[in-house]
Amino acid sequence: xxxxxxxxxxxxxxxYVFLAPAIxxxxxxxVIPVLRALQYSFxxxxxxxxxxxxxxxxxxxxxxxxxPVFLISIWNTIRFTVGSLVPTLVxxxxxxxxxxxxxxxxxxxxxxxxxxxxxxLVAVGFVWRWLLEPSFGIVNYLLRLIHIKGPGWLxxxxxxxxxxxxxxxxxxxxxxxxxxxxxxxxxxxEFNEAAMxxxxxxxxxxxxxxxxxxxxxxxxxxxxxxxxGLQVFTxxxxxxxxxxxxPGGPLNSTRPIVLHIVEAAFRSQNMGYASAAAFVLFVMIxxxxxxxxxxxxxxxxY
Amino acid sequence: MGRSDKMATIxxxxxxxxxxxxxLRIPKGVAHIPLYIILIAGAxxxxxPFAWMISASFKTLAEALQVPPQWxxxxxxxxxxxxxxxxxxxxxxFFLNSVIxxxxxxxxxxxxxxxxxxxxxxxxxxxxxxxxxxxxxxMMIPFQVRMVPLFVMxxxxxxxxxxxxxxxxxxxxxxxxxxxxxxxTSIPNDLIDAARIxxxxxxxxxxxxxLPLLRPALSALAIFTLIGNWEAFLWPxxxxxxxxxxxxxxxxxxxxxxxxxRVDLEMAAATIAILPMVVVFFLLQKRFxxxxxxxxxxx
Numbered sequence: 222x223x224x225x226x227x228x229x230x231x232x233x234x235x236x237y238v239f240l241a242p243a244i245x246x247x248x249x250x251x252v253i254p255v256l257r258a259l260q261y262s263f264x265x266x267x268x269x270x271x272x273x274x275x276x277x278x279x280x281x282x283x284x285x286x287x288x289p290v291f292l293i294s295i296w297n298t299i300r301f302t303v304g305s306l307v308p309t310l311v312x313x314x315x316x317x318x319x320x321x322x323x324x325x326x327x328x329x330x331x332x333x334x335x336x337x338x339x340x341x342l343v344a345v346g347f348v349w350r351w352l353l354e355p356s357f358g359i360v361n362y363l364l365r366l367i368h369i370k371g372p373g374w375l376x377x378x379x380x381x382x383x384x385x386x387x388x389x390x391x392x393x394x395x396x397x398x399x400x401x402x403x404x405x406x407x408x409x410x411e412f413n414e415a416a417m418x419x420x421x422x423x424x425x426x427x428x429x430x431x432x433x434x435x436x437x438x439x440x441x442x443x444x445x446x447x448x449x450g451l452q453v454f455t456x457x458x459x460x461x462x463x464x465x466x467x468p469g470g471p472l473n474s475t476r477p478i479v480l481h482i483v484e485a486a487f488r489s490q491n492m493g494y495a496s497a498a499a500f501v502l503f504v505m506i507x508x509x510x511x512x513x514x515x516x517x518x519x520x521x522x523y
Numbered sequence: 524m525g526r527s528d529k530m531a532t533i534x535x536x537x538x539x540x541x542x543x544x545x546x547l548r549i550p551k552g553v554a555h556i557p558l559y560i561i562l563i564a565g566a567x568x569x570x571x572p573f574a575w576m577i578s579a580s581f582k583t584l585a586e587a588l589q590v591p592p593q594w595x596x597x598x599x600x601x602x603x604x605x606x607x608x609x610x611x612x613x614x615x616x617f618f619l620n621s622v623i624x625x626x627x628x629x630x631x632x633x634x635x636x637x638x639x640x641x642x643x644x645x646x647x648x649x650x651x652x653x654x655x656x657x658x659x660x661x662m663m664i665p666f667q668v669r670m671v672p673l674f675v676m677x678x679x680x681x682x683x684x685x686x687x688x689x690x691x692x693x694x695x696x697x698x699x700x701x702x703x704x705x706x707x708t709s710i711p712n713d714l715i716d717a718a719r720i721x722x723x724x725x726x727x728x729x730x731x732x733x734l735p736l737l738r739p740a741l742s743a744l745a746i747f748t749l750i751g752n753w754e755a756f757l758w759p760x761x762x763x764x765x766x767x768x769x770x771x772x773x774x775x776x777x778x779x780x781x782x783x784x785r786v787d788l789e790m791a792a793a794t795i796a797i798l799p800m801v802v803v804f805f806l807l808q809k810r811f812x813x814x815x816x817x818x819x820x821x822x
Binding site: 229232233235236237238239240242243244246247250251253254255257258261316319320322324326330331332333334335336337338339340341342343344345347348349351352356357359362391394395396399400402403448451452454455458459462463479482483486487492495496499500502503506507510 | 555558559561562565566568569570571572573575576579588589590591592634635636638639641642646647648649651654657658661663664665666667668669670671672673674675676691692694695697700725729750753754756757761771772775776779780783786789790792793794796797800801803804805808811812815816
């Protein structure tokens with residue numbers, strides 16, 4: 222039997238051997254769960270009850286027609302994603318551009334801006350809860366110094382989500398800055414030098430050279446940001462929850478989609494409904510990921 | 524004038540500005556001063572929350588709540604830290620749990636990714652492209668979609684409150700396979716073929732030739748996986764009930780939630796939770812930046 226295998230068949234066999242662990246894990250941890258989730262989403266299935274009732278698209282209909290809180294959570298999630306990602310990307314690009322001017326202390330500043338990225342999100346969430354405390358928090362104290370009356374932040378339905386966004390901008394800036402710096406360093410210096418000889422000022426060089434060449438990096442960063450943003454949970458859970466009140470408040474003003482999914486599954490114990498909500502999130506993420514592939518139009522290289 | 528004429532052939536309208544710009548050029552160091560001011564102001568804003576946290580962790584409760592804020596504690600006492608461990612003796616255990624989960628996850632991701640990456644980079648076999656696209660497509664699936672079935676599965680297998688249950692969902696990472704494939708593709712085939720001609724078996728090639736060459740990529744992937752795993756919150760929250768099985772983020776969240784009015788204790792606990800990863804970051808700074816960069820450019 223062994224002799225009948227050609228060298229190329231032998232090697233193909235080895236390839237499957239090397240792929241086996243990954244394939245097994247992917248089937249058990251991805252394929253089966255995703256298919257099951259899709260199946261659950263068509264059933265009415267309270268947790269702990271053995272029998273499930275097939276109800277077709279009823280879960281999806283209820284999500285959009287009978288559950289205004291779900292729609293609020295979609296709106297909150299989108300607001301959070303846009304409101305935190307856009308300022309983060311702009312600021313990160315600005316800092317990266319400054320650092321890319323050949324400043325001597327690049328390493329030091331990069332380190333400082335990166336520290337929040339490696340800091341426990343739960344821990345910094347609690348730190349910011351206190352920073353944003355309306356009466357004795359540092360943020361409102363600093364605002365008072367410049368004669369601005371700070372808002373109620375996390376206790377105010379209008380300002381709670383912006384408060385979480387503020388923390389998110391602070392925490393993620395360094396991550397995107399490092400990505401942008403790497404992208405900027407791939408742009409050949411000669412391009413900018415040639416433009417300088419031609420008399421282009423810094424502003425023109427930024428718009429005509431740097432920005433177009435950095436476009437793939439910016440799109441990549443934006444897509445990672447959107448995918449992460451749509452899945453926001455931990456920061457809101459930590460910053461808005463408490464012993465007395467559930468996370469997502471006040472008045473559902475910070476409630477994200479993921480919290481809706483988790484509560485449907487583990488508070489209301491309706492696994493089918495939770496799975497349907499999770500699939501809505503999936504479709505949203507897919508939608509944005511496909512837009513990215515369209516924009517970059519970078520086919521898989523083989 | 525002759526110089527200006529030459530320039531004119533390159534770009535006419537702006538030639539006149541060049542000599543002016545030359546004479547007006549400010550020394551680089553001086554021109555950079557405003558940039559440094561912006562960067563320093565930004566750096567202060569980045570560090571301020573940490574400064575306040577560390578300062579509050581040494582203060583008494585009354586001091587921590589003072590308005591206007593008192594920037595430095597009046598005494599440098601470790602009593603808040605002692606109190607955190609008195610109130611929650613399991614903090615060490617939370618840390619240990621997080622380390623165990625992270626280490627096993629990282630090892631599993633490194634092994635599965637490099638083996639699969641090798642197969643995709645250097646072998647031809649039926650179904651290769653299809654399988655690769657399949658792996659990649661799993662990157663877009665948010666964890667919440669798998670969450671409910673995984674929870675049911677882990678409960679059915681009686682793995683709640685076990686390390687196995689905590690570790691399971693993260694054992695494989697499509698991004699890691701992608702990264703490794705990119706890296707291994709750049710390794711010359713001659714190296715591998717030469718070893719084959721010398722009669723080395725395939726597993727031997729992986730261990731003796733591939734792994735040493737992959738070290739930078741492996742460390743980048745290890746750090747990337749570590750950061751993601753260290754922060755994992757939702758899954759450990761769902762899958763653990765026993766206090767001694769909590770990971771650091773969950774343990775911290777529950778502790779801080781219980782002592783919600785005690786900013787002094789909360790900030791001591793937050794400092795304890797932040798410290799290990801920041802220390803690792805300072806030790807392996809270059810690798811961290813490389814890891815993020817690599818993922819950014821190759822992704």
